[in-house]
Amino acid sequence: MSTNASSLSPWVESNRQRLLDELFELIRIPSVSTLPEHKADVLRAAEFTASKLKAAGLENVEIIPTEGHPLVYADWLHADGKPTVLCYGHYDVQPPDPLDLWISPPFEPELRNGNIYARGAVDDKGQFYMHVKAIEGLMALHGKLPVNVKFLIEGEEEIGGKSISKYVPANREKLQADVALVSDTALYAEGLPTLCIGLRGLVYLEITAQGAMRDLHSGLYGGAAPNAVFGLIELLAKTKNSEGQIQIPGIYDDVAEPDAAELQSWESLPFSEAAMLRDEVGSTRLTGEPGRSVLERVWSRPTLEVHGIAGGFTGAGAKTVIPATATAKVSLRLVPNQNPEKVVEAVRSFVATHAPAGIVCSVNVLSDGPGLLVNPNHPAIAVAAQAFEDMMGKPTVFTRSGGSIPIVGEFHEYLGIPTILMGLGLPDDGLHSPNEKFKLENYYLGIETVAHFLEKYGA
Amino acid sequence: MSTNASSLSPWVESNRQRLLDELFELIRIPSVSTLPEHKADVLRAAEFTASKLKAAGLENVEIIPTEGHPLVYADWLHADGKPTVLCYGHYDVQPPDPLDLWISPPFEPELRNGNIYARGAVDDKGQFYMHVKAIEGLMALHGKLPVNVKFLIEGEEEIGGKSISKYVPANREKLQADVALVSDTALYAEGLPTLCIGLRGLVYLEITAQGAMRDLHSGLYGGAAPNAVFGLIELLAKTKNSEGQIQIPGIYDDVAEPDAAELQSWESLPFSEAAMLRDEVGSTRLTGEPGRSVLERVWSRPTLEVHGIAGGFTGAGAKTVIPATATAKVSLRLVPNQNPEKVVEAVRSFVATHAPAGIVCSVNVLSDGPGLLVNPNHPAIAVAAQAFEDMMGKPTVFTRSGGSIPIVGEFHEYLGIPTILMGLGLPDDGLHSPNEKFKLENYYLGIETVAHFLEKYGA
Numbered sequence: 070m071s072t073n074a075s076s077l078s079p080w081v082e083s084n085r086q087r088l089l090d091e092l093f094e095l096i097r098i099p100s101v102s103t104l105p106e107h108k109a110d111v112l113r114a115a116e117f118t119a120s121k122l123k124a125a126g127l128e129n130v131e132i133i134p135t136e137g138h139p140l141v142y143a144d145w146l147h148a149d150g151k152p153t154v155l156c157y158g159h160y161d162v163q164p165p166d167p168l169d170l171w172i173s174p175p176f177e178p179e180l181r182n183g184n185i186y187a188r189g190a191v192d193d194k195g196q197f198y199m200h201v202k203a204i205e206g207l208m209a210l211h212g213k214l215p216v217n218v219k220f221l222i223e224g225e226e227e228i229g230g231k232s233i234s235k236y237v238p239a240n241r242e243k244l245q246a247d248v249a250l251v252s253d254t255a256l257y258a259e260g261l262p263t264l265c266i267g268l269r270g271l272v273y274l275e276i277t278a279q280g281a282m283r284d285l286h287s288g289l290y291g292g293a294a295p296n297a298v299f300g301l302i303e304l305l306a307k308t309k310n311s312e313g314q315i316q317i318p319g320i321y322d323d324v325a326e327p328d329a330a331e332l333q334s335w336e337s338l339p340f341s342e343a344a345m346l347r348d349e350v351g352s353t354r355l356t357g358e359p360g361r362s363v364l365e366r367v368w369s370r371p372t373l374e375v376h377g378i379a380g381g382f383t384g385a386g387a388k389t390v391i392p393a394t395a396t397a398k399v400s401l402r403l404v405p406n407q408n409p410e411k412v413v414e415a416v417r418s419f420v421a422t423h424a425p426a427g428i429v430c431s432v433n434v435l436s437d438g439p440g441l442l443v444n445p446n447h448p449a450i451a452v453a454a455q456a457f458e459d460m461m462g463k464p465t466v467f468t469r470s471g472g473s474i475p476i477v478g479e480f481h482e483y484l485g486i487p488t489i490l491m492g493l494g495l496p497d498d499g500l501h502s503p504n505e506k507f508k509l510e511n512y513y514l515g516i517e518t519v520a521h522f523l524e525k526y527g528a
Numbered sequence: 529m530s531t532n533a534s535s536l537s538p539w540v541e542s543n544r545q546r547l548l549d550e551l552f553e554l555i556r557i558p559s560v561s562t563l564p565e566h567k568a569d570v571l572r573a574a575e576f577t578a579s580k581l582k583a584a585g586l587e588n589v590e591i592i593p594t595e596g597h598p599l600v601y602a603d604w605l606h607a608d609g610k611p612t613v614l615c616y617g618h619y620d621v622q623p624p625d626p627l628d629l630w631i632s633p634p635f636e637p638e639l640r641n642g643n644i645y646a647r648g649a650v651d652d653k654g655q656f657y658m659h660v661k662a663i664e665g666l667m668a669l670h671g672k673l674p675v676n677v678k679f680l681i682e683g684e685e686e687i688g689g690k691s692i693s694k695y696v697p698a699n700r701e702k703l704q705a706d707v708a709l710v711s712d713t714a715l716y717a718e719g720l721p722t723l724c725i726g727l728r729g730l731v732y733l734e735i736t737a738q739g740a741m742r743d744l745h746s747g748l749y750g751g752a753a754p755n756a757v758f759g760l761i762e763l764l765a766k767t768k769n770s771e772g773q774i775q776i777p778g779i780y781d782d783v784a785e786p787d788a789a790e791l792q793s794w795e796s797l798p799f800s801e802a803a804m805l806r807d808e809v810g811s812t813r814l815t816g817e818p819g820r821s822v823l824e825r826v827w828s829r830p831t832l833e834v835h836g837i838a839g840g841f842t843g844a845g846a847k848t849v850i851p852a853t854a855t856a857k858v859s860l861r862l863v864p865n866q867n868p869e870k871v872v873e874a875v876r877s878f879v880a881t882h883a884p885a886g887i888v889c890s891v892n893v894l895s896d897g898p899g900l901l902v903n904p905n906h907p908a909i910a911v912a913a914q915a916f917e918d919m920m921g922k923p924t925v926f927t928r929s930g931g932s933i934p935i936v937g938e939f940h941e942y943l944g945i946p947t948i949l950m951g952l953g954l955p956d957d958g959l960h961s962p963n964e965k966f967k968l969e970n971y972y973l974g975i976e977t978v979a980h981f982l983e984k985y986g987a
Binding site for chain 2: 102103104105163164166167170227228229269271273279280281282283284285286287288289290291292293294295296298299302303305306307309311313345349350351352353354355356357358363366367370372374375376377378379380381382383384385386387388389390391392396398400402425426427428429435436470471472473496499500501502503504
């Protein structure tokens, strides 16, 4: 909740409805990057983004074709002697399924209880659009910007960001900046200004099992023929013990533990395990490594998840088949100091060692990126923390996120710049889930906070 | 391959093309009983069956509505003083998926290499239709039948046969017969007359796991929230050890071992584990309980298979979701003396005991039926064995099948009659698989063999 006004407050106030209508228009484009049938929609979202960057007053607007979905670039570079901020976001979204659990349709945004409900509302359309509108507001008020600005918006964040990963190292000079600004995370709690300084990495794999040369009748062959689904189950069950500890040798070897000060700061954050269980998860209990706090488990510990298994019969009714093939979607979240390639090799070795009798297993890497940590004492981070405090009336807390934003690692590696993760989401926003939401007032607050940060940073 | 002619040989010879055309017409009806969208097709297959029974000269033809798919009944009861044979078959078929593995479309029968390739070619359209055509031939030749005959053809065999299971006990008098005749099994080997005297039972279950109240982002919650797909994997992996032995307590308690004579007869059957592995299964090795022969493992040992898991994300690309729910299709094949209800209770108890932390599991029974064994010395079985030998020129062997034909147990229980399992399939016919086939000459041989049996049985 905004407690202090920025210089942009009157402008936001007098443009509230239009700022919302535009976001709704963007959200209505079902830009699901992982589904080939939505390719044209993803392109439409890129075109929409480009047109709004131009309308905001940015220059050199480009829709950059890639092997996948396009990148959108724009800049404004007339603040001589001032620092340059690289604004990043993504206009693609996760698939909306399971559709039957949505209260309102995923691509028809609806205002309820002060929230915008829609796929992509908070991840990341609503959040990167705050940057676009902050620029528009500053340009409308002053006819110029307090800093130099570059925008790079991608359409493959939800599928591993391959194109931007190629583009950044190949365009270091064009993208050179002092700091990157990303709004794709959440406030730690409602009303608490938060800068996220740590992200987990992600290795996303498909593990495939092949048993017989074709599906077999489970009566005629059950007892003698290998079952690819069961074989994959046997293999995957061995990847973790009953307490959630990963059993793949070497996985924990390089894990960097948070230092004592950071761990202590987490303990002072408002956190209720009971509330998380009740309001966000809703299972009978939370799970995970014993002897680690929940925040450690989701922020600074590697994890392994199975997202689904394809293979065999899953339709209505009964089919008595011994499936010949099965594929599991498996990911590992990585923490700072873990090397993604090394993790992939550890998984490959584990799969080779533990493939059940009669089952041939293989590993296909869909994406990989490391975890990372930003120095909270960097000058731009300090200005952002103060800007947040100015707007929200409370000291900014530094947290991590268990999620992965691979581009942050790439900005660090190829551009040598830190990233300010200034997210305005809330912990219960339901990213990647049915009924994803974005608190309406946080959208407006975000526009003002981004503008206020740019003004302070340029001062 | 037919080596001896029956009285029906000239009639079959002069009607070869028509007998094939009619079967093709039946096969083209995609009567997939488990898929609701095929309900009208299943009814069309029932109507086709009824019309052909009438055309063959049978009387009292009825399409009997049920809560599911209809039964088809017909009879001819004018052979005074002669025994009565109850012919059973099923006009429904398994789903054809995976479609991309079919060389020719599943519901467009194609003759290749002397085989009819199509879903249902051998299981069971091609085989029950042999009965219909044997009757037609005998009526055409003699104007009457050598025995009394009743037909009961169902449309739910592939989904558990619920309706016929209700109908048989409620219509004991109408269905009373001396023996049942079923052609839904295979010759042990090409050219080897075979009567199957044992079948495994089947318990088909859905096991459901519930973790969180909704799908969650694996970055934000991975490490603290239970994953329903992984929980189900953990549970299912415990149901068998790495050698395929079922770990559910009590499962093996009531298993009846085959007697020494039967085991010895199996050892004299032509069997090559290497050929089965190479030609039928095609995996790197066969699997199953150590210390048991392959025939024991598929004929006289209980097994557990997972047919598929629904839940989570299995589309193209990557989705980083912690699935809230997952359901596995699981079946157990049962052998004589195992009680299906007791097996279900053992599974329920196992699931309750082993549900992983944070996961709520439940068991839903889709169908259950016991295994059974027929006495090979019963007079009708002996006549059938001789009829088979007459036609094929070799002594008939007695085998079992690892598959399940629940109706055979119900004929035993409610009508007090044994069943002759006179199947003309071959071991590599690919039941329930892509490219299911039926050897063309076995179709004609089956028509003659059924007719020859009826004549001998009535003599």
